[in-house]
Amino acid sequence: MSGDLTGGPAHRPEQFDAIVVGSGAGGGVVAAELAERGRSVLLLEAGPHRSAADHMRWEAHANHDIWFPVAFAEPQAAGEPPVPLFRGRCVGGTTTVNTKVALRPGAEDYEKWHAATGLVGDGGEPFGEADLLPHIERVEHRLGVRERSDWQTCVHTVEPGFRALGAELEPVMSYTDPNCMRCGSCLQGCPTNAGKSTLNAYIQPAVVGAGLVLRAGCEVQRILIDDTGSDRAQATGVQYTGPDGEPRRAGAAVVVIAAGALGTPGLLLRSGVPEIAGGSPSSRQIGRNLGFHAARLVAGLFAEPQDAHMVYPISAHCMKFQRDADGGFLVEAATVQDPIGFAIGVCDERGLPMWGEELAAVTRRYRYVSSLLTMINDENTGTAFLDERGRDRYTCNFNERERERLDRSLKFAREVLEAAGAQRVLPTGVVSTHLQGSCRMGSDPERSALDSRCESHDVARLFIADGSVVPRTLSVNPSLTIMALASRVAELIDADERGYLTGARATQPAPA
Ligand SMILES: Cc1cc2nc3c(=O)[nH]c(=O)nc-3n(C[C@H](O)[C@H](O)[C@H](O)COP(=O)(O)OP(=O)(O)OC[C@H]3O[C@@H](n4cnc5c(N)ncnc54)[C@H](O)[C@@H]3O)c2cc1C
Numbered sequence: 001m002s003g004d005l006t007g008g009p010a011h012r013p014e015q016f017d018a019i020v021v022g023s024g025a026g027g028g029v030v031a032a033e034l035a036e037r038g039r040s041v042l043l044l045e046a047g048p049h050r051s052a053a054d055h056m057r058w059e060a061h062a063n064h065d066i067w068f069p070v071a072f073a074e075p076q077a078a079g080e081p082p083v084p085l086f087r088g089r090c091v092g093g094t095t096t097v098n099t100k101v102a103l104r105p106g107a108e109d110y111e112k113w114h115a116a117t118g119l120v121g122d123g124g125e126p127f128g129e130a131d132l133l134p135h136i137e138r139v140e141h142r143l144g145v146r147e148r149s150d151w152q153t154c155v156h157t158v159e160p161g162f163r164a165l166g167a168e169l170e171p172v173m174s175y176t177d178p179n180c181m182r183c184g185s186c187l188q189g190c191p192t193n194a195g196k197s198t199l200n201a202y203i204q205p206a207v208v209g210a211g212l213v214l215r216a217g218c219e220v221q222r223i224l225i226d227d228t229g230s231d232r233a234q235a236t237g238v239q240y241t242g243p244d245g246e247p248r249r250a251g252a253a254v255v256v257i258a259a260g261a262l263g264t265p266g267l268l269l270r271s272g273v274p275e276i277a278g279g280s281p282s283s284r285q286i287g288r289n290l291g292f293h294a295a296r297l298v299a300g301l302f303a304e305p306q307d308a309h310m311v312y313p314i315s316a317h318c319m320k321f322q323r324d325a326d327g328g329f330l331v332e333a334a335t336v337q338d339p340i341g342f343a344i345g346v347c348d349e350r351g352l353p354m355w356g357e358e359l360a361a362v363t364r365r366y367r368y369v370s371s372l373l374t375m376i377n378d379e380n381t382g383t384a385f386l387d388e389r390g391r392d393r394y395t396c397n398f399n400e401r402e403r404e405r406l407d408r409s410l411k412f413a414r415e416v417l418e419a420a421g422a423q424r425v426l427p428t429g430v431v432s433t434h435l436q437g438s439c440r441m442g443s444d445p446e447r448s449a450l451d452s453r454c455e456s457h458d459v460a461r462l463f464i465a466d467g468s469v470v471p472r473t474l475s476v477n478p479s480l481t482i483m484a485l486a487s488r489v490a491e492l493i494d495a496d497e498r499g500y501l502t503g504a505r506a507t508q509p510a511p512a
């Protein structure tokens with residue numbers, strides 16, 4: 001399904017209170033919450049609109065239908081491999097295909113945000129938990145975040161390995177409801193709606209109950225910016241391509257970009273923000289500081305079947321090394337890639353890709369695999385930019401500290417699996433599914449693209465509400481934080497301190 005799902009006029013010039021671009025963790029929340037506060041909102045999503053009834057465990061089909069083709073961060077150091085970057089492309093964005101772990105930022109994360117961009121909160125103090133907690137709690141309540149202690153065989157198998165190394169596995173918090181049947185197909189979209197996404201928890205209720213206008217299959221090409229006045233340039237709408245390939249325009253009092261940390265910088269650059277801003281320091285921040293939360297799957301091959309593909313994928317984690325001083329990484333258990341992903345990603349003990357008979361032999365033992373997922377605290381050393389042909393490109397350039405964390409986390413995971421009795425330990429290369437920070441918020445325009453309200457320093461009425469605003473990569477899975485920041489943006493836009501929304505409300509405010 002794609003196109004105008006609410007029967008609205010396709011070609012007539014339109015005007016909204018807000019246009020939101022991208023319907024993932026950030027965009028889905030900000031669009032729904034603004035609509036539920038009585039604002040007229042158009043939500044544009046490049047990917048298709050699929051629902052639980054469409055989702056099935058067909059890995060190749062889902063990869064093609066509701067995921068972006070894999071992008072790569074190109075290494076700046078000679079001899080390094082590129083880092084594959086994964087994200088969803090559908091209504092609900094990456095929340096439709098993710099594993100639903102819901103973790104709050106740690107105290108050290110907030111400290112790093114302030115250090116990175118001078119970010120201060122509403123009271124003028126360094127931005128901290130008090131600034132975000134009400135939004136985190138609101139999102140947790142709406143998603144029904146709960147503990148997952150229903151560990152299956154594959155977790156019980158690795159748990160003694162953690163204990164042997166003096167570490168502990170704990171249950172994760174997750175946005176999956178009790179209807180979760182542990183089918184293991186979260187990455188293809190949840191077929192029961194037990195797995196929450198911005199589609200089923202925010203967008204669908206707001207379309208039905210609050211008049212949110214959702215258009216899927218609509219890719220935004222440019223932000224429309226008026227820079228003819230004597231004041232600061234201002235966003236006035238967007239130009240997008242409809243499902244029929246025809247160009248369209250829509251206008252709004254505020255434009256919220258939430259195309260993800262890989263999509264948002266390119267959109268701002270294509271729209272000419274740096275040129276309009278005369279190359280200001282803040283506009284030069286667009287696309288810098290891309291963070292990866294660089295990850296690795298480390299597979300243990302065991303003598304007994306683990307059936308890690310038939311569980312809720314991540315029900316336990318080890319937080320012992322979360323802080324930089326303690327190591328700077330997390331380990332999640334237990335997870336297995338879907339069969340195609342497993343066969344493509346698995347490497348031998350030396351970290352080299354496997355081929356031919358060896359790969360076939362390992363893949364045949366898929367049911368015997370229990371994997372750990374390691375993720376390191378990174379320091380936002382990547383970039384997003386447009387090449388000479390106007391294409392989105394990305395770089396990575398891990399520093400010494402990041403490399404050390406990558407090595408330490410791999411060593412720890414290997415030792416855990418060996419202590420748990422794994423016959424072989426087979427890691428993947430470094431990948432990223434938690435992209436953040438390419439258009440960061442801050443109170444210092446020299447070091448941030450957006451102000452502390454997530455509005456562009458350079459273009460008025462232009463807000464960002466996705467992973468790109470995170471000033472420094474989190475030490476935890478990022479979706480809960482991204483949703484909470486988006487909820488804060490919705491509240492700030494609705495409060496309308498700067499008088500952008502002059503129109504009357506369509507309905508009475510009814511915040512989530
Ligand atoms: C396999 C996997 C598992 C994960 N598991 C977890 C987890 O357990 N817990 C957790 O916290 N996080 C997890 N994440 C990460 C989390 O889902 C993302 O960090 C989060 O969804 C990012 O939110 P976002 O709003 O920045 O972008 P997204 O959610 O990616 O949304 C961006 C949206 O914008 C759309 N878009 C892009 N360009 C345009 C355009 N030009 N016009 C219109 N639309 C556009 C995209 O199609 C997409 O729908 C996982 C990610 C992956 C890939």
Ligand code: SF4
Pocket residue numbers: 176179180181182183184185186187189190191192193194195311312313
């Ligand atoms: S494991 Fe649970 S949350 Fe994941 S797809 Fe299956 S039912 Fe949905």
